[in-house]
Each structure stands twice: as structure tokens, then as C-alpha cells.
Amino acid sequence: MVFIDVFEPPPQLVILGAGDDARPLARFAADVGFRVVMVDRRPGYLTRERFPAAARLLESRGDGLAAVLPLDPACYAVVMTHNFADDLAYVRALLKTPAAYIGMLGPRQRTERILRTLAAETQIEEGRVYGPVGLDIGTDGAEQVALSVIAEILAVRSGRRARSLRERAAPIHAAAD
Numbered sequence: 001m002v003f004i005d006v007f008e009p010p011p012q013l014v015i016l017g018a019g020d021d022a023r024p025l026a027r028f029a030a031d032v033g034f035r036v037v038m039v040d041r042r043p044g045y046l047t048r049e050r051f052p053a054a055a056r057l058l059e060s061r062g063d064g065l066a067a068v069l070p071l072d073p074a075c076y077a078v079v080m081t082h083n084f085a086d087d088l089a090y091v092r093a094l095l096k097t098p099a100a101y102i103g104m105l106g107p108r109q110r111t112e113r114i115l116r117t118l119a120a121e122t123q124i125e126e127g128r129v130y131g132p133v134g135l136d137i138g139t140d141g142a143e144q145v146a147l148s149v150i151a152e153i154l155a156v157r158s159g160r161r162a163r164s165l166r167e168r169a170a171p172i173h174a175a176a177d
Contacts, residue, residue, distance in 0.1 A: 009035070009074075010033050010034060010035045011033070011034055011035070011074050011075070011076060011157060012034065012035045012036075012037060012071075012074065012075045012076070013029045013034040013035070013036050013037070013075075013076045013077070013078070013153065014037045014039060014069065014071065014075060014076070014077040014078075014099075015029075015036065015037070015038050015039065015077075015078050015080065016039045016040070016062075016077060016078065016079045016080065016081060016086075016087075016090040016094075017039075017040060017079065017080040017081035017082065017083075017086070017087075017090075017105075018038050018039075018040035018042070018045035018046050018050065018051065018057075019045065019080065019081070019082060020142065021080065021105075021142040021145065021146075022038070022051075022080055023050060023051065023142070024142050024143045024145075024146040025078065025080075025142075025145075025146040025149055025150070026038060026051050026053055026054055027053050027146075028143075028146050028147060028150050029053075029150055029153075030053035030054070030055075031053070032150060032154070034076070035055045036051070036053060036054045036055055036056075037054065037055060037056045037057075037058060037069065038051050038054045038056070038057050038058065039058045039059075039060050039065065039069065039090075040059065040060075040081070041059065041060065041061045041086065042059075043059045046058070046059055061086075061089060062086065062088070062089025062090040062091075062092060062093045063089055063092075063093065065090065065093040065094075066093055066096065066097070070097075071094070071097040071098065071099045072097075072098055072099075073098045073099070073100050074100065075097070075098075075099045075100065076099065076100055076101040076103075076153050076156075076157070077090075077094050077099050077101065077102050077103065078102075078103040078104075078105065078133055078149060078153075079091055079094070079102065079103065079104050079105065080104075080105035080106075080133075082105075082106075084110070084113075084114075087104065087106070087110075087114060088114050088117060088118070091104065091114055091115075091118065091129070092118055092121075095118065095124050095125065095128075095129075099128065100128065100156065100157070101128060101130060101153055101156050101157075102128050102129045102130065103129075103130045103131065103133030103134070103149060103152070103153070104129065104130065104131030104132070104133055105131075105132070105133050105145075106131070106132060107132065108131065108132055110131075111129070111131030111132065114131075115129065115131075130152060130156075133149050133152065134148035134149040134151075134152050135148045135151050135152045135155075135162050136148075137151070
């Protein structure tokens with residue numbers, strides 16, 4: 001008798017923007033099993049001291065992202081640079097990949113402006129874009145925002161619509177209904 005174990009790599013979360021509010025997101029993502037890659041154009045923010053849980057720290061602008069970081073459908077990304085031009089460049093690059101989830105931190109109007117700008121350049125698939133990023137759980141502060149973002153990514157990953165378990169008639173570990 002032969003037994004075979006299949007070990008799939010952990011899902012990858014790419015966080016684009018290494019500001020202070022990205023720190024709890026990187027930490028929580030690593031804690032729940034994501035391989036975290038931090039990306040920023042500013043090398044001073046990409047330090048092991050700031051992001052000890054990150055598997056990789058990568059200096060890159062949006063226009064160079066594809067050359068240094070191939071993404072597949074098992075990848076998730078959150079854009080959170082707080083700089084419109086940087087966010088636009090990263091989202092432009094991400095939309096050219098098969099990444100399953102592209103989250104955008106910031107107000108809805110900002111996300112819509114970025115998507116309008118990109119739609120004027122080429123046809124885009126907006127269904128993968130989640131902006132504002134995260135679940136509506138009444139967050140306040142970077143840690144709570146990070147928690148809502150991780151919860152949303154996990155729901156997308158499992159093919160579930162995020163809702164309270166008390167609203168679910170099926171057992172909690174049953175396939176999505």
C-alpha cells in the first residue's frame with residue numbers, strides 16, 4: 001500500500017504599501033497561514049524589524065511589479081500605499097495578473113476614480129476588485145481594519161458570502177450554500 005500526501009503551498013498575500021497600517025495586516029495574514037509578501041517603492045519601509053512575519057520584502061514600483069513578482073490565481077493582494085499615483089500603478093499591474101482578489105484601502109470614491117482611469121485605458125475586470133477593502137464590521141484603527149480585510153479575503157478564498165454563522169442553516173464546515 002502506498003500513501004501520498006499532497007502539500008500545497010500556502011496562499012500568498014501581497015501587500016502593496018508598507019506604511020504603519022500594513023503592519024497588523026501582515027502579522028494577522030501570516031498568523032492565519034498566508035505567505036506574506038510586502039511590496040513598496042520605498043526601501044526604508046521594507047525592513048525585517050517592521051515586518052518580521054513577511055516571507056519576502058520586495059522593492060518595486062507598479063510598472064515593474066510583473067517582472068519581479070509573478071502572481072497566480074491563488075494570490076491575493078491589498079493595495080494600501082495612501083498615494084494615488086502609486087495605488088493606480090499597482091492596481092494597473094495587478095489587473096494584468098490572474099490574482100483572485102485585489103483589495104483597495106481607502107474611500108469608495110478613490111477606488112472608483114482609479115477604476116475609471118484604468119477603464120479609459122483598456123477593458124478591465126472589476127469583479128476581482130474589492131474597494132473599500134474589508135468587511136463592514138464597524139472597524140476603528142489599523143488592527144480592526146486588518147481583521148476585517150483578512151476576514152473578507154478568507155471568505156473570497158472559500159467561496160463564501162461573509163455573514164453571521166447564526167444565519168447559516170447548514171453545518172459550519174459544509175460546502176458553501
